[in-house]
Amino acid sequence: MTETQFDFQANIRKALANRQLRSNLSFAMGSMTAKRKAIFSDAAAFEALRAQGNAIRRRALLQLPELLERLEKKCIENGMSVHWAETTDEANRIVLGILRDHHARRLVKGKSMVSEEMHLNRFLADHGVESLETDLGEFIIQLDGETPSHIIVPAIHKNKQEIARTFHEKIPNTPYTEAVEELNAIARKTLRRKFYEGEVGLSGVNMAVAETGTLCLVENEGNGRMCTTVPPVHIAVMGLEKVVEKLSDVPPLLRLLTGSATGQLITTYVNMISGPRKPDEKDGPREIHLILLDNGRSRILSDEQLRQTLQCIRCGTCLNHCPVYTRIGGHAYGFIYPGPIGEILTPQMEGLDKAGGIPTASTLCNACEEVCPVKIPIPDLIRRLRNESYDPNGSVPGHGFKRTFAEAAVWKAWALVNRHRGLNALVTKMAPVLSPILPRLGPLEAWTRGRIRPRFSQKSLHERVREKGIKDA
Amino acid sequence: MPEKSRERILRRISSALGDRRNLPSVPAPLQTPPLSREEKIEQLKTRMTAMRSEVHVVPKGDRDALWTDRLKTIVVEKGLKQMLYAPGTPVGDAVAAAWAAGDAGLPVLEPYDAPVETFKEALFSMDAGITATMGGIADTGALILWPDENEPRLMSLVPEVHIAVLDADRIYESFSEAMEKCVWADGMPTNALLISGPSKTADIELVLAFGVHGPKELVVLILT
Numbered sequence: 157m158t159e160t161q162f163d164f165q166a167n168i169r170k171a172l173a174n175r176q177l178r179s180n181l182s183f184a185m186g187s188m189t190a191k192r193k194a195i196f197s198d199a200a201a202f203e204a205l206r207a208q209g210n211a212i213r214r215r216a217l218l219q220l221p222e223l224l225e226r227l228e229k230k231c232i233e234n235g236m237s238v239h240w241a242e243t244t245d246e247a248n249r250i251v252l253g254i255l256r257d258h259h260a261r262r263l264v265k266g267k268s269m270v271s272e273e274m275h276l277n278r279f280l281a282d283h284g285v286e287s288l289e290t291d292l293g294e295f296i297i298q299l300d301g302e303t304p305s306h307i308i309v310p311a312i313h314k315n316k317q318e319i320a321r322t323f324h325e326k327i328p329n330t331p332y333t334e335a336v337e338e339l340n341a342i343a344r345k346t347l348r349r350k351f352y353e354g355e356v357g358l359s360g361v362n363m364a365v366a367e368t369g370t371l372c373l374v375e376n377e378g379n380g381r382m383c384t385t386v387p388p389v390h391i392a393v394m395g396l397e398k399v400v401e402k403l404s405d406v407p408p409l410l411r412l413l414t415g416s417a418t419g420q421l422i423t424t425y426v427n428m429i430s431g432p433r434k435p436d437e438k439d440g441p442r443e444i445h446l447i448l449l450d451n452g453r454s455r456i457l458s459d460e461q462l463r464q465t466l467q468c469i470r471c472g473t474c475l476n477h478c479p480v481y482t483r484i485g486g487h488a489y490g491f492i493y494p495g496p497i498g499e500i501l502t503p504q505m506e507g508l509d510k511a512g513g514i515p516t517a518s519t520l521c522n523a524c525e526e527v528c529p530v531k532i533p534i535p536d537l538i539r540r541l542r543n544e545s546y547d548p549n550g551s552v553p554g555h556g557f558k559r560t561f562a563e564a565a566v567w568k569a570w571a572l573v574n575r576h577r578g579l580n581a582l583v584t585k586m587a588p589v590l591s592p593i594l595p596r597l598g599p600l601e602a603w604t605r606g607r608i609r610p611r612f613s614q615k616s617l618h619e620r621v622r623e624k625g626i627k628d629a
Numbered sequence: 630m631p632e633k634s635r636e637r638i639l640r641r642i643s644s645a646l647g648d649r650r651n652l653p654s655v656p657a658p659l660q661t662p663p664l665s666r667e668e669k670i671e672q673l674k675t676r677m678t679a680m681r682s683e684v685h686v687v688p689k690g691d692r693d694a695l696w697t698d699r700l701k702t703i704v705v706e707k708g709l710k711q712m713l714y715a716p717g718t719p720v721g722d723a724v725a726a727a728w729a730a731g732d733a734g735l736p737v738l739e740p741y742d743a744p745v746e747t748f749k750e751a752l753f754s755m756d757a758g759i760t761a762t763m764g765g766i767a768d769t770g771a772l773i774l775w776p777d778e779n780e781p782r783l784m785s786l787v788p789e790v791h792i793a794v795l796d797a798d799r800i801y802e803s804f805s806e807a808m809e810k811c812v813w814a815d816g817m818p819t820n821a822l823l824i825s826g827p828s829k830t831a832d833i834e835l836v837l838a839f840g841v842h843g844p845k846e847l848v849v850l851i852l853t
């Protein structure tokens with residue numbers, strides 16, 4: 157899915173017309189929101205935990221340069237290598253360089269949204285490296301040549317019949333079965349072999365601790381542990397905002413993350429990696445490479461309001477609660493991060509001129525803000541980005557892209573009319589006369605297709621007030 | 630090349646933040662009443678059982694109910710063929726001593742005593758692996774594992790059944806308490822793990838399925 161072909165309106169129409177998709181989504185989202193609710197049933201405890209999470213993330217962002225340097229220093233002391241990448245292209249080349257250093261032709265991958273952001277699989281394929289997704293959801297969509305539609309449950313848009321067909325068609329000698337247990341067994345068998353043979357493993361990072369140089373990875377399947385433990389080389393990619401100050405920051409964030417993401421008290425595995433295999437240890441990778449990716453994050457940091465975007469811990473719960481996401485699904489958004497978090501993150505990363513349409517996909521119902529475990533005021537940021545779309549003096553790349561000559565002229569006229577008493581009186585008189593023909597002009601025609609045409613009253617509020625004998629200023 | 634990006638990124642984020650930064654303080658977590666030893670055992674057991682772990686609480690002192698006897702019953706009932714263990718560790722040695730009696734039907738004990746490069750084939754064919762734990766976490770229901778040179782990381786991941794032995798005196802109320810009491814910040818192992826149940830996924834229609842990549846079963850022996 158490339159930005160140049162991005163037609164949000166068309167995507168939305170297509171998604172809404174797909175009944176199967178809508179039913180898959182509505183079932184899944186209902187179940188996920190219910191599970192989250194059960195975990196955070198104690199409102200006071202949840203609020204206290206959120207306040208902690210919010211403060212931890214804000215503190216970390218405000219100390220980002222120091223924390224990153226400390227993380228780097230600690231990781232190197234622990235025996236890891238640390239790489240910095242300004243762009244996704246640079247990050248891809250670093251990964252490729254490491255693979256080439258080891259003459260590796262195969263990569264086994266755990267789930268990582270940053271690697272999606274890098275379009276790593278496509279890049280590696282172009283350079284002759286097989287990159288295999290091992291998270292079950294990611295494995296399914298990779299077989300189908302798709303991208304994730306949700307940041308936590310990547311194949312949420314598919315039902316078991318669709319997955320059964322994919323396995324039957326794409327994995328050699330696989331009978332068609334809709335039994336979920338059997339589908340899992342097929343994946344287990346196929347991927348076990350790949351872990352066994354894996355030359356290099358790649359993972360994301362849920363948080364990195366500056367204090368100790370520890371990478372925390374959270375998962376249920378065990379594929380993440382396989383990728384980071386079995387192959388002789390482990391590459392971890394992370395957005396540079398994922399650093400936290402202290403080890404003691406991990407437990408509250410972990411609780412918020414697992415509770416919000418999947419309604420779990422804790423995931424099956426919390427994997428805390430602080431270094432490669434020591435000389436006398438029998439397993440674990442011999443090399444660990446940490447890649448810190450900027451890709452626009454340093455720019456987002458410079459605006460105090462928009463900076464809050466980077467507090468995100470990628471729990472995905474704002475997607476589950478969004479009335480727009482739950483109807484159109486992740487693919488319609490056309491970029492890597494869908495739903496409310498995507499609406500604020502994507503335009504800032506890609507530029508409003510490319511992705512400025514996405515923040516319009518919100519009803520501003522505030523559900524995302526209410527559930528966000530780190531209290532990101534998502535609707536405020538959406539409003540800000542919508543405003544920036546029209547603002548020639550904005551700060552987000554691509555700002556002002558929606559500003560048109562006609563609109564600018566209309567607003568100028570509006571300001572003029574409101575500043576001059578005489579003009580104002582004249583326009584107020586003319587409005588009821590002229591308004592019936594207005595809806596047949598330009599954008600108003602489209603606007604009134606789904607809405608009732610406004611009718612101007614014959615008398616203004618001021619006149620009516622005066623008629624009632626009330627003194628009007 | 631990496632140096633240049635590093636410097637540019639650090640310069641950008643430093644100037645993005647400026648110098649005047651008011652760091653918010655992190656509020657303290659809500660206090661909960663402390664749990665007794667029995668309550669911690671009970672809570673850990675309930676939470677882990679809810680996540681499909683099989684939990685056995687066994688007295689460790691009583692000669693008639695040595696935990697290794699219980700272990701033997703469990704492994705025989707499950708029909709395990711080979712079990713990976715860690716020689717030179719208290720748990721590994723206790724298992725080896727108990728197995729020396731030579732009861733019928735017990736799985737063959739296999740030591741993980743070679744680097745993974747030469748041990749991989751054996752490792753990937755194991756039915757079960759038995760490990761010690763560093764502790765347990767009552768409020769979420771999880772075990773703490775610190776693999777080391779004697780007890781490698783993959784013992785708790787690759788075999789189909791993972792059996793973990795936990796000393797009831799080492800159950801903490803929360804992850805935070807465990808970190809604090811054991812001063813984790815002073816020295817982390819190469820790999821520390823929390824494990825709360827068998828491997829699972831809900832990626833297909835959110836239906837929970839177990840053992841997708843890691844162990845299909847997690848058996849916990851809590852020694853009181």
Ligand code: SF4
Binds near residue numbers: 471475497527528
């Ligand atoms: S914005 Fe908040 S709710 Fe959405 S993914 Fe990020 S942390 Fe979760």
